[in-house]
Amino acid sequence: MLDPKLLRNNPDSAKKALRDRGADASAVDLFLSADEKWRKLTFEVDELKAERNAISDRIAEMKRKKEDAAELIAEMKNSSERIKELDEQRRLEEEKVNSILLFIPNVPHVSSPAGKNAGDNIEVRKWGKIENKDFSVKPHFEIGRSLGILDFDAAAKLAGARFCVLRGMGAQLERALINFMLDLHTKEHGYLEVFPPILVNPDSLRGTGQLPKFEEDLFKCRDDDLFLVPTAEVSVTNLHRDEILKPDQLPIKYCAYSPCFRREAGSYGKDVRGLIRQHQFNKVELVKFVNPENSYAELESLTADAEDVLKKLGLPYRVVELCAGDLGFASAKTYDLEVWFPAEGKYREISSCSNFEAFQARRANIKYKTGPTAKPEFVHTLNGSGLAVGRTMAAILENYQQADGSIVMPEVLCKYTGFEQIN
RNA sequence: GGAGGAGUGGCCGAGUGGUUGAAGGCGAUCGCCUCGAAAGCGAUUAUACCGGCAACGGUAUCGGGGGUUCGAAUCCUCCCUCCUCCGCCA
Numbered sequence: 001m002l003d004p005k006l007l008r009n010n011p012d013s014a015k016k017a018l019r020d021r022g023a024d025a026s027a028v029d030l031f032l033s034a035d036e037k038w039r040k041l042t043f044e045v046d047e048l049k050a051e052r053n054a055i056s057d058r059i060a061e062m063k064r065k066k067e068d069a070a071e072l073i074a075e076m077k078n079s080s081e082r083i084k085e086l087d088e089q090r091r092l093e094e095e096k097v098n099s100i101l102l103f104i105p106n107v108p109h110v111s112s113p114a115g116k117n118a119g120d121n122i123e124v125r126k127w128g129k130i131e132n133k134d135f136s137v138k139p140h141f142e143i144g145r146s147l148g149i150l151d152f153d154a155a156a157k158l159a160g161a162r163f164c165v166l167r168g169m170g171a172q173l174e175r176a177l178i179n180f181m182l183d184l185h186t187k188e189h190g191y192l193e194v195f196p197p198i199l200v201n202p203d204s205l206r207g208t209g210q211l212p213k214f215e216e217d218l219f220k221c222r223d224d225d226l227f228l229v230p231t232a233e234v235s236v237t238n239l240h241r242d243e244i245l246k247p248d249q250l251p252i253k254y255c256a257y258s259p260c261f262r263r264e265a266g267s268y269g270k271d272v273r274g275l276i277r278q279h280q281f282n283k284v285e286l287v288k289f290v291n292p293e294n295s296y297a298e299l300e301s302l303t304a305d306a307e308d309v310l311k312k313l314g315l316p317y318r319v320v321e322l323c324a325g326d327l328g329f330a331s332a333k334t335y336d337l338e339v340w341f342p343a344e345g346k347y348r349e350i351s352s353c354s355n356f357e358a359f360q361a362r363r364a365n366i367k368y369k370t371g372p373t374a375k376p377e378f379v380h381t382l383n384g385s386g387l388a389v390g391r392t393m394a395a396i397l398e399n400y401q402q403a404d405g406s407i408v409m410p411e412v413l414c415k416y417t418g419f420e421q422i423n
Numbered sequence: 424g425g426a427g428g429a430g431u432g433g434c435c436g437a438g439u440g441g442u443u444g445a446a447g448g449c450g451a452u453c454g455c456c457u458c459g460a461a462a463g464c465g466a467u468u469a470u471a472c473c474g475g476c477a478a479c480g481g482u483a484u485c486g487g488g489g490g491u492u493c494g495a496a497u498c499c500u501c502c503c504u505c506c507u508c509c510g511c512c513a
Contacts, residue, residue, distance in 0.1 A: 042473055046482040053482090056494045060441035069493085076493035244433090244470085373452065373468080 001101050001362040007031055017107035021324040022116060027104050034096045041090040048083050052076060102206070103213055106359040108324040109296075109333040115323025121336070122323070127307065128316030130340055135403040139343040140394035141274035143401055144170065147422055150275070161272070162264060162279045164390075169422045173396070173409075174282065176416035177389050178257050181284040181309055185386055189305045191255035191286060196235030198258050199226040204238040207364030209330035209356075219261045219279075228261035232285040233383045237360055240289060244376045245368040251298060252289040255386060257282065275390040276348065282389035288382040289366065292358065295380035296333070299355040303335045306351045306386045313410045315395050316340040318347055332357045337387070339395045350391045353384030 007014050007028055015025035055076055062069040113122050144150030149170025155163035166174050185191040205211040205227060210218060219228040229235055236254050245252070260283050271277035286305060290298045303319065310317045322334040331354040338347035358378035361367070367376035400408045406423035414420050 039473065042482080046473060049483085050481055052493075057442060059493060063441070073493045080493060246433095367470095371452095376470080 001359060002104055002107065003358070003362065004031075004035065004097075004101065008035065014107065018105070020114065021105065021108050021327055023105050027100055031097065031100045031104070034093060034100060038090065038093040038097050041086060041093055045083060045086045045090050048079060048086065052079055052083060055079075099212070102363075105329045106327070106332050106356065108327055109355070109357070111296075112327060112333050113321060113323045116325040117323075118326050120323040121326055122321045124319045124321050124335070126316075126318040127311060128314065128340070130316050130342070133342065133401075133403075137342040137398050137401050138405070139274065140341075140397035143397050143405060143407070144275075144394075146405065147407070149173070149422065159279070162277065164275060164278060169417070169419060170393070172417055172419075173393055173413070173422070174389060176413050177392055178282060178284060180312075180413055180416050181386060181389070182255060182257055184309060184312065185255040185284070185286060185305060189253075189255075189308070191253045191305075194236060194239070194254050194256045196232060196239070196256055196258065198229045198232075198235065198261075199224075200229055200234055200238070201226060204234055204241065207238050207241050208234045208360050209363065210234065213329065216265045217263050219263060229258060230262045231260050231283060231385075232256040232258035233287060236285060236287040237366075237381055237383065238364055240366045240379075241364040243366060245289065245366070245379065247368065247370055247374075250289060250291050250368055250379065251294070254287045255284060256287070257284045259283075275394045278390060281391075284386050284389065286353075286384050286386040289368075289379045290382065291368070292377070292380045295355050295357060295382065298380075299333065299335070299353065299382055302382055302384050303337070303353040306337055306353055306384045309387050309392075310337065310339060310350070312412045313392070313396065315392075315399055315410075317350070328352070328354065330354075330356050330359050332359065335384075337385075339391070340399065341395060342398050342401075348391070350395065351385035351387045354382060356381045356383075 002014065011028050011032060015028050018025040018028065055072060059069045059072050059076075062072070113120065115121065138146075141150060141152070145152070147170075149167050151165040151167055152163075154165040158165070182193055186193050199221065202211055202225060205218070210230060218230060221227070235258065236256050239254070240252070259280055261280050264277060264279060267277060275281070286302055288298055288302055307317070307319065317337055317339045320336045320338055322331075322336060327334055334352055334354040336349050337351035337353070339350040340346075341348050357380050360381045361378040366379050366381070368379050369376050396410065397407055400410065402408060404423070406421055409417055409420050409422070
């Protein structure tokens, strides 16, 4: 959510920012008119209530003195009706203001490059050497199938398309990756591990920005007002919803493993094969709550923490800075980490690291105090994948593929897998 | 799932219709005292919104929503959470 004061005082810059990211800027005008109505009604109602409160006090005093207050009471009856009416109007207008606000995306940070779509993203750095192998690397889903570790047919029987059953060393590798990532972030990068619920309520999803706009992307329980999380970001960020954090608490750094569930509505026909785009996948997520002053430095270090996973696994990758038009709804600035897939001969997203500034904090009401007497301010929230586990497995199956069709484990993983090779 | 109990400020805790945004205590902050500290004394100590350049004024909030009433922390109602007992269960 954007700061309503910013929209009031500086609507033109807000509109420009929204156009920069390809969003509909007319919402700003809708907000402005609804907001003005709301403020007018609020002012009127508050004045009437002030009067009512004053007269109520007089009634109370008269009653104490055993005087007759019938006349005042009768008078207040009308006033009370009027208050009720106006209050209802005010409530409706307030709802309108809020629903407009909830559909407006974040404003891109000045450092986010201009551009319309992924084609305008900027590569900021590359890491790792892309090997020219003397055999043709099979795509991960083929090699995984022939090694007997990925079973898409069984998954289709159990659940449908976009699911996968991991078998044997595949299942073990998945588990090893999760443990490896969590250990790295907790032991070397200073994150506190949490294991949150993966079913959450609508308030939580509103807090991070999935609701109300992206409900169709979520799996919802039929009989309960609960959704499966599309990312642990939702659970973990909402850990501090409606809280005022103490000055010495920041920065807070969490990492969490969770399964993630996405309906992938509207992505039919896209990445249909393999582990790239599944309805259910595992992810280790990094989440930070920070002082606004440091949030961009914190984004750099969070990105570096995610990159470290790829470095330790020896997977070639590049870092891409998303242009304004490609930014997610809640993000002000995002770096995508893209890992090399040799079978396809291209880089694909494996992590997305974002600074949401106060956008989520305002929705989720997460504040901090700079000192014991200071006024609470919104924190900045950040998160990034550290990493998407399924895609990491896929990258390993391709990058570590041998001519004989076997897969050599990255060295750091061996103590987690207990084997050095899949064949 | 059934029965009963409870949810008040950072914390504890009073408060069953009218100067109660909320006693009292703890904690915290500032000041006095002190060489310094402790103790003691005094003051301050929620959040959001609206109006105002500001000083300041106003409104709302006692788990959440709705209702009764001139007036609700207090009464009614629905929901949520926690506790106890029963049932079920990993």
